[in-house]
Structures are given as structure tokens and as C-alpha cells.
Amino acid sequence: MMKKILTNYFFIRFLRALVTIFVVATFTFFLIRLMPGNPLDIFIATQLSQGVPLQEAQERAASLFHIDLSKPLLVQYVDYLKNLARGDFGVSIISTNTPVSKIILRFLPWTLFVVTVSLFISFVGGVLLGVLMAIYRNSWLDQILSFFASIISAIPNYVIAMLIVVYFGVKLKWFNIAEIRGSLSPGVRPEFSLYFLKDAFYHAMLPIIVYVLTTIGSWMLVMKSSTISTLGEDYVEVAKARGIKQANIMINYVGRNAILPLFVSLAISIGFVVGGSPLIESIFVYQGIGLKLSDAIVTRDYPVMQAIFLIITASVVFANFLADILLGVLDPRIRTSRS
Numbered sequence: 001m002m003k004k005i006l007t008n009y010f011f012i013r014f015l016r017a018l019v020t021i022f023v024v025a026t027f028t029f030f031l032i033r034l035m036p037g038n039p040l041d042i043f044i045a046t047q048l049s050q051g052v053p054l055q056e057a058q059e060r061a062a063s064l065f066h067i068d069l070s071k072p073l074l075v076q077y078v079d080y081l082k083n084l085a086r087g088d089f090g091v092s093i094i095s096t097n098t099p100v101s102k103i104i105l106r107f108l109p110w111t112l113f114v115v116t117v118s119l120f121i122s123f124v125g126g127v128l129l130g131v132l133m134a135i136y137r138n139s140w141l142d143q144i145l146s147f148f149a150s151i152i153s154a155i156p157n158y159v160i161a162m163l164i165v166v167y168f169g170v171k172l173k174w175f176n177i178a179e180i181r182g183s184l185s186p187g188v189r190p191e192f193s194l195y196f197l198k199d200a201f202y203h204a205m206l207p208i209i210v211y212v213l214t215t216i217g218s219w220m221l222v223m224k225s226s227t228i229s230t231l232g233e234d235y236v237e238v239a240k241a242r243g244i245k246q247a248n249i250m251i252n253y254v255g256r257n258a259i260l261p262l263f264v265s266l267a268i269s270i271g272f273v274v275g276g277s278p279l280i281e282s283i284f285v286y287q288g289i290g291l292k293l294s295d296a297i298v299t300r301d302y303p304v305m306q307a308i309f310l311i312i313t314a315s316v317v318f319a320n321f322l323a324d325i326l327l328g329v330l331d332p333r334i335r336t337s338r339s
Contacts, residue, residue, distance in 0.1 A: 010325065017321045024313040025084070025306075029077055032305050039093045039300045080306070089310075090303035094296075100307045103292065108274070108311075110183045111281070111288035114204045115273040118211030123266055125212070126219020127259060133220065134227035134258075135250070145220065153217030158279040161210045165283060180206060183287040207286050211277075215269075223262060230258040264323045271319025274312050 037045075047057035071079075083090055089100035129149075133142045169177045180203060184190075188199050230236065231254055239249050274289070281291035289308060296304040 013321055013324050017317045020317050021310075021314050024317075025310050026077075028306060028309045028313070029080055030073070032300075032302060032309075033073065035300065037300060039302065042298075042300050043094075084310075089307035092301055092304050094299045094301045094304075100303045103304060104289065104307060104311065107287060107289045107292045110204075110286065111290060112273060113200070114207045114286065114288065115211060115277075117204070118208045118215070119266075119269060119273060121208070122212045122216040123219055123262075123269075126216045127223045127262065129216075130220045130223025131227050131250070131255065131258075133224040134231065137224075137228060142224075146224070149217035149220040151217075152213055153215075153221070155214065157210050157214040157277060158283060160213055161206075161280050161283045164206060164210065175206075181285040203286070206284050207277075207280055210280055219262065222265065223258065226258040226261055227254060230254045233257075267323040268316075268319050271316035272312075274315040 044054070044057045048054065080090075089104070092098045092100055092103060095103065129145055133145050136142050165177060168174045179185075183200070183203050184196075185199050185203070188196060190196060236249060236253050239253050244253075278290040278294040280286070281288045282294050285291070292304065293308045295301070296308065
């Protein structure tokens with residue numbers, strides 16, 4: 001009986017995830033084509049703004065782009081689904097004859113590197129500081145950390161990024177803005193060496209700092225609340241009455257149970273790692289998938305936009321699927337009531 005319940009629970013969740021991905025992919029396909037302008041119009045307008053005559057701009061567009069926007073929209077949609085079923089994201093309109101899959105493989109690893117490192121640092125730091133805030137609640141340490149967490153989590157990440165560039169880069173000159181742009185220094189090739197890792201971390205330093213500052217506050221506050229709630233449980237009081245050491249109680253009784261809700265949130269947050277932050281990567285000119293998405297939106301590169309949105313959707317849906325499964329494993333009542 002229990003095996004059947006588990007099977008039904010997993011199958012329903014998986015089927016729902018597939019349907020969600022299909023619906024979002026369909027919605028994205030039609031939505032981006034409702035945006036004003038198309039790749040040809042954008043390219044021609046850009047050429048005209050640079051002083052190129054209209055006829056010459058049209059000839060350049062005809063020679064560069066291999067796209068037939070005259071097809072009925074439904075036909076384009078069916079072709080898109082057929083290619084997607086074969087795992088083919090298509091060819092970039094702007095980067096002539098360049099498969100979208102190659103573009104994603106080129107830019108995605110940098111975003112995964114920065115956001116994964118940032119998420120790990122902010123999660124671990126937020127959990128540890130949240131536990132301290134709960135243990136020493138109402139103390140001066142708790143008040144300072146709570147104030148810091150509330151303020152820093154309320155400020156948009158792009159505002160902090162711009163403040164870092166303007167104040168620390170331009171005014172104080174702590175770093176060279178032109179030198180730190182990009183994901184690697186000129187001439188540096190990806191390889192397994194200390195020199196490459198140092199250069200990669202050097203260029204990723206500022207985006208990592210921004211991501212950590214804008215996410216650690218939320219982890220701190222959630223962990224504090226969860227720890228305080230757990231400290232009031234009966235089994236914690238029983239452990240204290242049995243004379244168990246305070247350190248063992250905090251680790252084995254409080255910490256393990258208080259952190260469970262955060263693991264679910266962490267699983268969901270991992271899904272958003274793929275998308276990165278177009279604004280942050282644009283501000284620091286970091287060569288990640290977020291920056292490529294910004295460029296694709298500006299130039300109306302439909303295949304690139306579709307592929308990136310689809311990957312982000314799939315990762316978020318899959319992360320939610322894992323979080324749902326994790327909840328079902330941790331609490332059997334959930335999978336019984338939802339199956």
C-alpha cells in the first residue's frame with residue numbers, strides 16, 4: 001500500500017512538472033513574438049542610427065539573417081516543437097549560423113559558477129548567523145544582525161552592484177573597473193590550473209559579493225525564526241531535563257530540525273541558479289547567461305530567448321519537483337494527503 005502511494009505521488013508530481021514546462025514554453029514562444037519589433041526591424045533601425053542608408057541596411061539584413069518571419073505563427077510554433085522534440089534549440093539569428101546550444105554551453109558555465117558559489121556562501125553563512133541570532137535573541141548581537149539582515153535583504157541587488165561600482169570602483173578606486181570586466185582576462189584560456197582559477201575568481205568576485213549580500217539576510221531571518229520555533233518544542237525541553245550538554249542539544253536536536261525548512265527553500269533556489277541575473281551581469285559585463293539573455297532581448301534573437309527561458313523554466317520546475325519530493329520524504333502526511 002505504501003509503495004503504491006509513493007509511486008502515485010512521484011508520478012503525479014513528475015507529470016505536473018512536464019505539463020508546466022510545456023505550457024510555459026508555449027506561452028514564451030508566443031509572448032516574445034508579441035514584443036514590438038522583430039530581429040530585422042531592430043537591426044535595420046540600428047544601422048540607420050549609425051548613418052547607413054536604408055537600402056544598404058536592408059541588404060545587410062537580408063545577407064546576415066536566415067529567418068522567415070512570413071510563415072504563419074502556428075507553422076512556426078509547430079516547427080519549434082518538432083525541433084525541440086529532437087533536442088534542437090535552433091540557430092541564433094544574430095550570431096549567424098551559430099547553434100543556440102553552443103551559445104548556451106559557452107555562457108551558462110560562468111553563471112553556474114558565480115551563482116552556485118554565492119548560494120553556498122550565503123546559505124551556510126545565513127544558517128550559522130541565524131542560529132547565533134536565535135541563541136542570543138534580544139541581545140545586542142541579535143539586534144545588530146537582525147537590523148543588517150532586514151536592510152540588506154530589502155535593497156535590490158542591482159542597486160548594491162551600482163553602488164559598488166560607483167563608490168568603491170570610481171570614487172575610492174579599490175579596483176580597476178575596466179580590468180575586472182568580463183569573465184576572464186584577455187589571453188586566459190579555461191584550463192585546470194591555479195592561474196586560471198585565480199583569474200576566474202578575480203573577475204567573479206564582485207558578482208559573488210553582490211549575490212551574497214542580497215541573499216544572506218533572508219537565510220539569516222528564516223533560520224532565526226525556525227530555530228526559535230524549534231527551541232520551544234517539547235523534545236528540546238526533555239533533552240535539557242536529561243542533562244544533555246547544550247552543544248549537543250543545539251546540534252542534534254535543534255539544528256537538524258530547524259534547518260529542514262531551509263533545505264526545501266534551498267532546493268527551490270537552486271532552480272534559479274541557471275538564470276543568473278541579467279542586471280548584475282550587465283553592470284559588471286560578466287559573460288554569463290544573464291548577459292546573453294539581455295543581448296538577445298535587445299536584438300530580438302528569438303531562438304536564443306526561447307532556449308534560455310526554457311532552460312530556466314525547466315530548472316525551476318525540476319527544483320520545485322525535488323522540493324516537493326523532499327517534503328514528501330520528510331513528512332509522510334504530505335504525500336498521503338496529496339496523492
